[in-house]
Amino acid sequence: MIKTVLFDMDGVLYDSMPVHVWAWSEVSEKYRLNYTPEDFYLLEGRTGDTTLDVLFQRTFQRNATEKEKKDIYQEKVCLFNQANTGRVMPGAKNVLERVKAYDLEALIVTGSGQHSLIDKLNQDFPGSFRREKMVTGFDVQYGKPDPEPYLMGLEKAGVQASEAVVIENAPLGVRSAVAAGIFTVAVNTGPLPDKVLWDEGAGLLFPSMIVLAQNFAGVLNR
Numbered sequence: 001m002i003k004t005v006l007f008d009m010d011g012v013l014y015d016s017m018p019v020h021v022w023a024w025s026e027v028s029e030k031y032r033l034n035y036t037p038e039d040f041y042l043l044e045g046r047t048g049d050t051t052l053d054v055l056f057q058r059t060f061q062r063n064a065t066e067k068e069k070k071d072i073y074q075e076k077v078c079l080f081n082q083a084n085t086g087r088v089m090p091g092a093k094n095v096l097e098r099v100k101a102y103d104l105e106a107l108i109v110t111g112s113g114q115h116s117l118i119d120k121l122n123q124d125f126p127g128s129f130r131r132e133k134m135v136t137g138f139d140v141q142y143g144k145p146d147p148e149p150y151l152m153g154l155e156k157a158g159v160q161a162s163e164a165v166v167i168e169n170a171p172l173g174v175r176s177a178v179a180a181g182i183f184t185v186a187v188n189t190g191p192l193p194d195k196v197l198w199d200e201g202a203g204l205l206f207p208s209m210i211v212l213a214q215n216f217a218g219v220l221n222r
């Protein structure tokens with residue numbers, strides 16, 4: 001029986017991925033890192049530090065230094081905050097209404113280290129999430145795609161993997177959740193083909209949070 005729904009944040013609850021991609025592209029230009037905008041959808045879910053390691057390995061065949069990570073990620077966060085509209089993903093509120101209607105607990109498991117979005121959650125989804133039960137980029141050592149963040153989410157919720165379901169939009173997020181042994185529902189809210197989400201082990205896939213809300217009972221009764 002499902003007791004808990006673990007939600008990824010960016011691209012699931014907030015329509016924030018285009019702004020993240022823009023901000024990452026800006027700092028990548030500035031520091032002459034090899035990238036394409038699509039890379040940031042494929043890398044989504046990683047912490048800032050490991051995203052930079054991937055880009056530095058590709059460009060300079062070495063990891064980023066601690067100072068580079070701190071400076072560049074800070075710049076990226078700053079750009080993101082300037083441009084972020086804080087737009088809630090269409091359908092996200094409907095999904096959380098379903099979660100409440102079925103008396104389930106909702107938790108956030110995000111790689112994000114963006115205080116601006118994390119602080120907004122209570123405003124946009126009042127009563128849905130408890131701060132002390134959130135897993136963010138500040139809590140983890142490895143982050144997605146490692147199973148660590150979702151295992152931490154299960155622990156904070158006090159449930160077994162079989163009692164939870166994950167809602168994810170990112171391929172590496174799906175990989176992380178599946179590796180934690182949790183049934184994972186993909187919502188493809190970005191530009192990547194469905195196949196990349198299926199290939200990571202998604203158990204179900206919906207084209208939007210709106211359609212997920214409409215089919216929520218089916219997810220619980222699968």
Ligand code: MG
Nearest residue numbers: 008010011170
């Ligand atoms: Mg996401």
